[in-house]
Amino acid sequence: MPSTTSPRMRPALDAVPGYTPARVPDGTAPVHRLAANESPYPPLPGVLERLAVTAQDANRYPDFGCRELTAELAARLDVPAAHIAVGTGSVALAQQLIQITADPGDEVLFAWRSFEAYPVMTRLAGAVPVQVPLTADERHDLRAMARAVTERTRLVIVCNPNNPTGTVVGRAELEAFLDQVPADVLVVLDEAYVEFADDPDHPDGVELYRDRPNVCVLRTFSKAHGLAGLRVGYAVAHEPVAAALRTAAVPFGVSQLAQDAAVASLRAESAMRERVAALTAERARVVRELAAQGWTVAPTRANFVWLRLGDRTAEFADACAAAGVSVMAFPGDGARVSIGDAAANDAFLRCTSRFRTGGAAAQEQASRQAGE
Numbered sequence: 001m002p003s004t005t006s007p008r009m010r011p012a013l014d015a016v017p018g019y020t021p022a023r024v025p026d027g028t029a030p031v032h033r034l035a036a037n038e039s040p041y042p043p044l045p046g047v048l049e050r051l052a053v054t055a056q057d058a059n060r061y062p063d064f065g066c067r068e069l070t071a072e073l074a075a076r077l078d079v080p081a082a083h084i085a086v087g088t089g090s091v092a093l094a095q096q097l098i099q100i101t102a103d104p105g106d107e108v109l110f111a112w113r114s115f116e117a118y119p120v121m122t123r124l125a126g127a128v129p130v131q132v133p134l135t136a137d138e139r140h141d142l143r144a145m146a147r148a149v150t151e152r153t154r155l156v157i158v159c160n161p162n163n164p165t166g167t168v169v170g171r172a173e174l175e176a177f178l179d180q181v182p183a184d185v186l187v188v189l190d191e192a193y194v195e196f197a198d199d200p201d202h203p204d205g206v207e208l209y210r211d212r213p214n215v216c217v218l219r220t221f222s223k224a225h226g227l228a229g230l231r232v233g234y235a236v237a238h239e240p241v242a243a244a245l246r247t248a249a250v251p252f253g254v255s256q257l258a259q260d261a262a263v264a265s266l267r268a269e270s271a272m273r274e275r276v277a278a279l280t281a282e283r284a285r286v287v288r289e290l291a292a293q294g295w296t297v298a299p300t301r302a303n304f305v306w307l308r309l310g311d312r313t314a315e316f317a318d319a320c321a322a323a324g325v326s327v328m329a330f331p332g333d334g335a336r337v338s339i340g341d342a343a344a345n346d347a348f349l350r351c352t353s354r355f356r357t358g359g360a361a362a363q364e365q366a367s368r369q370a371g372e
């Protein structure tokens with residue numbers, strides 16, 4: 001008879017917060033995917049041609065050391081190859097960073113709200129997430145974060161620009177913060193959206209890491225480079241950290257398709273920059289129109305906007321889904337909406353316009369009834 005006892009598993013799993021992927025709109029309306037901050041464009045010029053060749057060797061394991069991609073990155077960033085660790089997306093590298101620094105009970109410090117994967121990965125390691133609230137204007141509170149560092153802190157994550165708010169920390173305030181963090185605590189600068197951060201005051205993590213052995217920079221090919229489906233990202237850090245990251249990696253995790261597509265994408269840099277320019281122009285248009293509709297939007301330097309909707313978040317996401325627009329909802333808090341192509345952004349702006357008009361009408365009706 002089969003036993004009803006389930007195998008023993010780590011209690012830490014019970015503390016892992018649930019991850020809710022964005023709803024995919026149903027029905028016949030055209031689908032605009034604005035929930036995952038993906039690029040709306042196909043792979044960059046040269047990528048598909050390279051993939052067609054690489055695919056012919058799919059019977060072979062990939063290059064364990066990701067040598068060509070590492071060399072290409074090292075040359076472009078002007079860093080030693082030994083300072084680079086390639087991973088199956090930068091989210092895997094973030095998980096490896098937690099694994100190499102935090103024992104059960106140790107603390108991982110980050111702002112909140114920030115990237116939804118941080119608390120999941122921290123809990124999975126048995127470590128304790130310490131979440132420092134954003135300021136009222138949706139920015140990292142670096143002073144409060146510096147004060148929140150304790151004896152148990154092993155890792156600090158600064159997501160810049162921040163997912164999901166799009167806000168950034170400037171160079172001077174970030175440097176002042178880094179000066180305050182003890183030298184034996186690793187600080188991760190998660191720069192998944194750095195290509196979109198067109199502010200002259202935006203700190204370049206790779207410049208900051210050079211004379212700071214406790215700084216690690218994470219970047220990805222999933223966003224501006226448009227390779228989210230292939231899972232490839234990288235870390236830049238001094239050798240002890242980069243070497244530990246390579247030790248903690250799943251063997252042969254980064255496929256040859258991913259490695260070669262990333263190399264081809266780097267070589268198509270000017271086309272990537274043009275696409276980023278088109279998306280940041282669309283971003284400016286979306287922010288302008290939202291303001292004209294009466295919305296308050298945090299200043300965003302990423303490829304998405306953040307609408308703080310509080311209790312109406314789920315209702316808003318439902319209204320968008322009904323109109324064929326998928327957005328990322330954090331119920332009770334807000335919605336993150338990616339900048340897509342012009343048609344997708346127009347569809348989103350029609351949703352926001354209708355929602356505001358509907359909301360204002362509902363409010364008026366409510367106050368009329370209250371006055372009766």
Ligand SMILES: *Cc1c(COP(=O)(O)O)cnc(C)c1O
Pocket residue numbers: 037088089090091092115159163190192219220221222223228231232233
């Ligand atoms: C999208 C994203 C990543 C990158 O994810 P990949 O695993 O590289 O696809 C990392 N950090 C943040 C904050 C992100 O939003």
